[in-house]
Amino acid sequence: MEQFFKIRERGSTVSTEVLGGLTTFLAMAYIVAVNPAILADAGVPFEAGLTATCLGAAVMTVAMGLIANRPVALASGMGINAIVAYGLCGSLGIDWRVAMAVVFLEGVVILGLVLGGLRKAVMDAIPVDLRHAIGIGIGLFIAFIGLKGAGLVIADDSTLVALGELSEPGCVVALVSLVCAVIFQIMGVRGGLLISIVVAVIVGIPLGVTALPTSWSFGLDFTTFAAPFQMVDGQMAIVQVFLQPALLLFVFSLLMSDFFDTMGTVVAIGKQGDFADAKGDVKDIQPILAVDSSAAIVGGFFGASSITCFVESASGVAEGARTGLSNLVVGALFLVCAFLAPLFGMVSGPATCGALVVVGFLMMTDVGAISWKEPELAFPAFLVIVGIPFTYSITNGIGLGFIAYVILMVARGRVAEVKPLMWVAALAFLAMFIFV
Numbered sequence: 001m002e003q004f005f006k007i008r009e010r011g012s013t014v015s016t017e018v019l020g021g022l023t024t025f026l027a028m029a030y031i032v033a034v035n036p037a038i039l040a041d042a043g044v045p046f047e048a049g050l051t052a053t054c055l056g057a058a059v060m061t062v063a064m065g066l067i068a069n070r071p072v073a074l075a076s077g078m079g080i081n082a083i084v085a086y087g088l089c090g091s092l093g094i095d096w097r098v099a100m101a102v103v104f105l106e107g108v109v110i111l112g113l114v115l116g117g118l119r120k121a122v123m124d125a126i127p128v129d130l131r132h133a134i135g136i137g138i139g140l141f142i143a144f145i146g147l148k149g150a151g152l153v154i155a156d157d158s159t160l161v162a163l164g165e166l167s168e169p170g171c172v173v174a175l176v177s178l179v180c181a182v183i184f185q186i187m188g189v190r191g192g193l194l195i196s197i198v199v200a201v202i203v204g205i206p207l208g209v210t211a212l213p214t215s216w217s218f219g220l221d222f223t224t225f226a227a228p229f230q231m232v233d234g235q236m237a238i239v240q241v242f243l244q245p246a247l248l249l250f251v252f253s254l255l256m257s258d259f260f261d262t263m264g265t266v267v268a269i270g271k272q273g274d275f276a277d278a279k280g281d282v283k284d285i286q287p288i289l290a291v292d293s294s295a296a297i298v299g300g301f302f303g304a305s306s307i308t309c310f311v312e313s314a315s316g317v318a319e320g321a322r323t324g325l326s327n328l329v330v331g332a333l334f335l336v337c338a339f340l341a342p343l344f345g346m347v348s349g350p351a352t353c354g355a356l357v358v359v360g361f362l363m364m365t366d367v368g369a370i371s372w373k374e375p376e377l378a379f380p381a382f383l384v385i386v387g388i389p390f391t392y393s394i395t396n397g398i399g400l401g402f403i404a405y406v407i408l409m410v411a412r413g414r415v416a417e418v419k420p421l422m423w424v425a426a427l428a429f430l431a432m433f434i435f436v
Contacts, residue, residue: 039303039305041090061327064309065323073310073330074292074307077261079257097230107258107306109251110259124281129377130381130402131280142360143359152174170349172203177353180200200354227302260395261394380404384401
């Protein structure tokens with residue numbers, strides 16, 4: 001085990017890896033309940049969506065651990081599942097199996113880009129300041145997700161967002177989670193983020209926030225498997241994608257989202273996990289990207305929507321996870337969750353609030369590394385930082401920063417410093433914003 005995962009070489013221990021895996025799983029366990037519910041709106045049977053979500057996450061998370069040996073967990077991506085449910089199936093009215101075929105094809109294309117070296121080349125072309133900004137923006141995004149999921153930040157018609165009612169049970173549990181997480185982090189308590197989640201879950205029981213299991217389901221439903229190759233109205237689902245040009249635009253849209261969401265997520269986690277340098281260059285990035293791209297294919301095939309790297313992995317990294325061994329823990333728990341979903345469903349949004357906010361805090365440390373005295377570099381970085389949480393999209397935030405970077409570098413007469421692939425990426429984002 002030591003020789004394969006290089007645990008001591010990376011300054012970790014088996015117990016630390018297990019702890020990190022548990023923390024990562026609990027931080028992203030919400031996907032077990034959320035993804036099937038969203039896919040159900042697209043017509044996917046809930047039980048089948050649950051099976052696909054759990055097994056897809058288990059298989060690809062383990063694959064990342066064994067192939068890339070990095071503590072980056074994967075599951076069905078939030079955002080892309082909404083595009084599938086409310087964009088493809090809702091607005092366009094297509095069958096959910098055809099929508100999964102769109103996801104499947106997007107995965108095939110992006111895997112081709114990885115194998116051709118283009119995806120890594122784009123990452124290498126990104127200026128250092130923007131790489132720092134991506135990690136910071138994702139940190140704010142993670143914190144915002146935690147606060148929003150806990151009800152501490154709520155929607156408001158007048159101000160868009162506002163402070164939630166702190167006396168509400170969910171907010172009380174979230175505050176307990178937050179206070180515990182911060183104190184444990186400051187005191188250097190090992191497993192502090194995990195302990196904060198467990199404490200919050202327990203506190204939530206008498207307050208009615210933690211939902212106790214009411215039934216047990218041990219069966220698996222494979223209805224959604226091989227969705228792209230199932231027959232819909234007498235025709236294979238994947239064939240219908242090529243017969244409807246509008247669906248090819250969605251392939252491009254999902255491609256952009258998957259491409260840059262993963263890029264930002266991996267850079268951010270890499271800096272936390274000591275496998276990205278000060279410039280944001282991720283060590284041994286190719287196998288990570290290959291597994292992530294393959295995950296999109298698997299997600300479409302399983303009927304789980306696109307499976308991608310989860311930024312919540314940073315919570316496990318913050319606990320000390322440094323190798324793929326932590327992924328085996330996460331994968332095993334997702335596998336168990338396929339049979340015991342009600343039990344893992346006890347982990348509520350408020351219970352994970354503290355862990356996510358602390359992770360967001362830790363990811364803010366790069367803010368001083370940005371060249372604030374050079375506006376042509378600083379302003380695009382600023383757009384990335386605010387754009388990710390304000391638009392609730394990693395892709396949108398990165399796109400705004402990329403476009404601004406190219407424009408301002410041209411305006412300042414530094415066009416020669418803009419690498420060709422940055423032009424391509426900026427134009428692709430511009431096309432996405434205009435046409436998709």
